Amino acid sequence: MYAEIETSGIEVQDGLVRVRFAFFCEPFDPRYNEHHVQVPDVSSNEFKAGYQGKIDERGSPVDQKDYDKWLDSLPHVWRNNPFHNHFDLVSADITDAELKALADKRLADFGKAWGEGFASDVRGEACKQIRKGWDRNDTHNKTKADYDRCAIKGLDIAARADSFKRVK
Amino acid sequence: MTVIDIGGGATDRLYSWDHPTYSVVEQDNPANDTGVLDTMEFWFKTSSTGLKCGTFSYVATGKCTYRAHANIGAVTAGSKQTFTGLSVAVTANDLLGYKIADGEMEWGPSSTVCWALTGDHFIAEGEKTYVTQGSYSSSMNATGATIDAQPFVRFYPHILAH
Numbered sequence: 622m623y624a625e626i627e628t629s630g631i632e633v634q635d636g637l638v639r640v641r642f643a644f645f646c647e648p649f650d651p652r653y654n655e656h657h658v659q660v661p662d663v664s665s666n667e668f669k670a671g672y673q674g675k676i677d678e679r680g681s682p683v684d685q686k687d688y689d690k691w692l693d694s695l696p697h698v699w700r701n702n703p704f705h706n707h708f709d710l711v712s713a714d715i716t717d718a719e720l721k722a723l724a725d726k727r728l729a730d731f732g733k734a735w736g737e738g739f740a741s742d743v744r745g746e747a748c749k750q751i752r753k754g755w756d757r758n759d760t761h762n763k764t765k766a767d768y769d770r771c772a773i774k775g776l777d778i779a780a781r782a783d784s785f786k787r788v789k
Numbered sequence: 790m791t792v793i794d795i796g797g798g799a800t801d802r803l804y805s806w807d808h809p810t811y812s813v814v815e816q817d818n819p820a821n822d823t824g825v826l827d828t829m830e831f832w833f834k835t836s837s838t839g840l841k842c843g844t845f846s847y848v849a850t851g852k853c854t855y856r857a858h859a860n861i862g863a864v865t866a867g868s869k870q871t872f873t874g875l876s877v878a879v880t881a882n883d884l885l886g887y888k889i890a891d892g893e894m895e896w897g898p899s900s901t902v903c904w905a906l907t908g909d910h911f912i913a914e915g916e917k918t919y920v921t922q923g924s925y926s927s928s929m930n931a932t933g934a935t936i937d938a939q940p941f942v943r944f945y946p947h948i949l950a951h
């Protein structure tokens with residue numbers, strides 16, 4: 622398993638930097654196949670050419686079934702999706718070592734919850750399982766700072782996101 | 790503490806819809822209680838960017854008022870994506886809504902309707918009138934918990950000390 626910082630989820634919130642962690646399985650991890658999936662290849666020429674069927678004045682397809690048939694006919698690619706995503710609020714003063722330690726903890730906790738869970742179509746069941754990995758009493762650095770400092774820290778974390786990848 | 794549940798459900802549904810210009814609000818499964826949503830789930834057909842998801846106060850058919858939301862960011866397609874660590878205010882009977890910059894969330898037929906309105910309406914702007922799009926639900930839901938009343942001693946320890 623490994624954890625990455627998803628930069629699109631970083632923002633300033635309440636005097637803190639909100640960081641989004643994404644957790645992934647590797648082929649030898651439990652339940653790997655649940656998030657190793659095929660999706661339409663949005664980089665393909667067929668996708669870029671766009672849907673050629675009828676669309677309304679707002680650009681939405683008139684015949685939904687025809688549109689979905691087109692979508693399904695596109696080339697597909699394999700993708701390894703996160704098995705879970707989690708947001709944490711951290712201080713603008715958080716050190717790299719502290720942030721890596723937080724990523725390690727979240728990966729270990731959510732990874733354990735994921736590994737001990739099972740696929741379920743029962744509403745709320747899978748959610749209830751993964752939430753067992755959320756330690757709400759975690760005491761990472763949450764010292765507040767002004768907006769500018771938080772924004773700069775957020776940009777800094779985003780620019781160096783690759784360096785925060787953690788492997789279990 | 791009661792578990793709060795809102796939204797139609799993040800399941801693998803048949804259809805998808807390309808509508809990045811709209812804010813969408815759905816009537817399926819209004820919030821059962823008042824509190825804070827800390828978890829959201831989605832299922833996308835094609836990967837999305839700029840996802841916002843939040844709560845809207847129901848006023849009347851097609852009319853609602855924005856309450857709160859979370860900026861989720863990019864979401865990958867093809868499997869249910871779960872997000873914890875959120876903090877979104879919700880009141881009983883609120884509806885769940887979303888807005889994306891790109892991508893397609895899955896949807897399916899429903900006994901309840903969906904409303905849409907051009908533009909980003911995840912801002913405090915008062916009551917808005919949406920356009921009914923049809924009877925369907927998108928693949929999303931959120932959960933959270935009610936906030937229990939705090940014991941008297943937590944707020945007034947100085948009184949008890951005398």
